[in-house]
Amino acid sequence: MATTKRASGTPTPKTPKWTSRAVIRDVEAGSTVDCASCGERVKFQAKMRNRQVICNVYVNGHWDRVEHFHADCYAAAGNPHGEIVGPLDQRRSPSPAAALRQAQQHAQAS
Numbered sequence: 001m002a003t004t005k006r007a008s009g010t011p012t013p014k015t016p017k018w019t020s021r022a023v024i025r026d027v028e029a030g031s032t033v034d035c036a037s038c039g040e041r042v043k044f045q046a047k048m049r050n051r052q053v054i055c056n057v058y059v060n061g062h063w064d065r066v067e068h069f070h071a072d073c074y075a076a077a078g079n080p081h082g083e084i085v086g087p088l089d090q091r092r093s094p095s096p097a098a099a100l101r102q103a104q105q106h107a108q109a110s
């Protein structure tokens with residue numbers, strides 16, 4: 001098979017040395033940042049133990065800005081600034097179990 005010459009304009013972006021990084025943190029009291037995904041305030045709620053994803057965003061190898069996300073929004077957006085790096089809290093969020101229980105209760109009710 002004849003190999004046609006590849007289009008020279010193939011978009012192969014070079015990976016800059018400094019790339020965006022994402023870490024996960026507990027939301028602190030008095031937080032006044034807005035989620036970059038949904039636009040809602042990333043609120044501290046004592047009972048909720050909310051998590052936020054903080055991203056250092058690099059553009060063309062240079063630090064550009066910090067973006068904050070709700071932890072759920074970051075995952076829902078498909079990790080726009082890469083996988084979360086750094087230490088993760090070992091404790092599992094109780095929400096998946098709670099959701100499962102809710103689903104089971106719903107199944108029994110019907």
Ligand SMILES: [Zn+2]
Pocket residue numbers: 035036037038039040069070073
């Ligand atoms: Zn959000």
